Amino acid sequence: MKKFLSGIAALMLVWMLSACEEEREPIKKTAMNPDKPDVVVIGSEIEGMYLARAAADEGLSVLVIDPREKPGGQLIQGEMLYLDEPFAEGGKSLLQGKVKQLFTVYKKGEIRKPEQFQAYYRTLTEGIPIVSGISITNVEIAGGAGTAKKSIRSISYRTKDGQDKTITARYWVENTDFAALTSRLGLKRIPGIETVFTSTKEKDHMAASLMMKFRNVDWDKFRKEVGRLGKKEIEQKYGSETTVTDTFTWGFGNVGARFTPSSKEVFLRGLNTVNQGDGEVLINALLIYGVNPSDDESVRRAIENGKRETERIVPHLRAELPGWEHAELNGFPNYLYIRDYDRYETEYVLQATDLMGGAMHWDNVSIAGYPLDLQGTMEHTWGERKGVPDKYGMPLRSFLPKGYSNVIIAGKNVGASAVAYGSARIQPNTSLAGEVIGIMLAKTTNEGGLSEVTEKEMNELHRYIQKKYDIQLSGVKGKNKIENLSEEQRRQFNEGKLTLP
Structure with a gap:
């Protein structure tokens, strides 16, 4: 009886979440060529699944190939169900988009248990093929001569039953918690938590x-x-x-x-x-x-x-x-909550001063907030909170690997310094970015794709997203809480050597 009632609750949850969305014009979709989708997402963490869902809803064909044995990452397999909400100074919630719908039912207590989160996750993955348990065997990279950007031409992978496959796509999305794709692209690693907390390791990560x-x-x-x-x-x-x-x-x-x-x-x-x-x-x-x-x-x-x-x-x-x-x-999760791992340079790397200064960007894809919360390491067990911003913008460029034209990163792979990452990493911040980028992938008309979008085109995309999805990305102001810092203090703050009250 208990399982039956849980099943009914899960079905009701899916219905409620669907009912929350505005009515939209039906999207004409074409059958996907499994070897040549528009978008390939590597990994199934929820932040990237917001991107996948938005791109699919806007008419693109999407395929997810996941190195993990089961989908869902930290949320589903790791059962990290304590959701942190970003607030601006004064207590105003910064939630927007689909992730706001999740928090609405979460705070009401209508979704708290694993089976309810699984039902929610299925609303994001419905109709999107997910191939679990793969291993990437080759990434074919083209271009890069002179000032030209590189691009991924194809990816080869092996399925868990031993089949070798090669696929091509317009866009590739890094959505794992261990840089399964970006670690193969020859990018420079963003210095990590070892630069903030004393460490005997060459590179270190938050617990x-x-x-x-x-x-x-x-x-x-x-x-x-x-x-x-x-x-x-x-x-x-x-x-x-x-x-x-x-x-x-x-x-x-x-x-x-x-x-x-x-x-x-x-x-x-x-x-x-x-x-x-x-x-x-x-x-x-x-x-x-x-x-x-x-x-x-x-x-x-x-x-x-x-x-x-x-x-x-x-x-x-x-x-x-x-x-x-x-x-x-009451049992154990199947997986861990991974906060932090290697991240690689993006076209713009967010700094702590961007966050505390309330910086907004012409190419905003998220309006974010949350304290700069650095969790501990083995040699600095308690961690440290470096400051509490009002709100700040997350630019598209912080989700584009440096020098690549058709690669996007999602979730905890965001381009942020070790200190800025303490806030930027929070799930709602990058979930909103994922949804917005998924929409933009479908709507940009630039032949060079998102990597060459102009400020004029971005303004048009912002208007479209606000009108259709009620997501505001421009015309927002964040409070500058570091205007009295000297240049030397700003440098120290960005390096994690200064903590603000």
């Missing part, structure tokens, strides 16, 4: 996480008991900024600090918690260091380490938190 799942939690007791304490008592017992609402928690840094990890490879930070209902709770707090998402064995080891550590954390939470006295494990 990954294994989401922790629990059941038999009395959330009402949890909320009331914590809320009964005064602010000073809460800070002393649980840590600064500790908050428990009907649906979420944040803070609880002292709870993490009082836990003794089993090794230096794992760490319990403050608890970002979501109430999934029926006594089920999900926590984003267990950091796992040194994970290489391009190495299957590294991922496997990290998941096993995370499972063992989660088992050790259960009695700690029972002892620390009211309402958690009978908490039990």
Whole structure:
């Protein structure tokens, strides 16, 4: 009976999300040549699937080839279901487009559990072929002589059943969490978190996480008991900024600090918690260091380490938190939440001063926000927040690999410095960018494609997107919160050597 009801809920969710969209003219689509689609997306992370959905809805043929065994990445396989919302200063939400629809039902509590997110994910993938478990065997690159841009002519890959295939396309999209495509293009790596936090490694990355799942939690007791304490008592017992609402928690840094990890490879930070209902709770707090998402064995080891550590954390939470006295494990995700890996130079690399200065760009594809939140490394376990911007623009050029005419990057591959990445990486920021770029791929009339779009053409695209999709990308102003910084202070801030209040 429970599975039946979950199925009904999933169907209702798909209906609700479809009903949220404005009526659109039916799009005349042609059958896709599987060897020559318009757009090939490598990887199935949700940010790139917004791009795929938008491009398909605008009439392009789209194919997804995914190196992972199952689709959905961090959201579906990693069950990273604690969604962060970007706000401008003053508390105004910056959500727009399809990702806003997701947050609307999420905040209402109508979508919280894995099967409900899976139903939502299917609304993005419907009608788009996904080939899972592939491995790229060759990338054929053309051009690049003199000042001409390079382009990808074809990609060859092997399916999980051993078939070798070669495909061509107008556009190629990097949408993995380990740079499966862009690492093959001869691009320069953007310096990473090792330039901000002292590291003995030549290159380093922010920690990954294994989401922790629990059941038999009395959330009402949890909320009331914590809320009964005064602010000073809460800070002393649980840590600064500790908050428990009907649906979420944040803070609880002292709870993490009082836990003794089993090794230096794992760490319990403050608890970002979501109430999934029926006594089920999900926590984003267990950091796992040194994970290489391009190495299957590294991922496997990290998941096993995370499972063992989660088992050790259960009695700690029972002892620390009211309402958690009978908490039990509720299974484990199939995959990790990968925050950070190698990123490669784009036509424009966002800097921390762009974000804190509220910079807007003629080729905006997203209006973004969120604190510059740098999660920890093995040698700097707690991480650091470098500043809190108002809002800022994300330009198309930060999603175009430097020197390439027909390659686009999505999601966490965004072209941003190590410090700027702390904010730019947040899912709604790059999900909106993905949707906007998908629309632009279909609507640009420039023979050179998006890499040669002019400011005049971009203005027309912005008008079209605002009229049809109610997404505003121009005429937006962000507050400059660093206008009093000297040039030397700006340099230090961009390098992560200066933290703003």
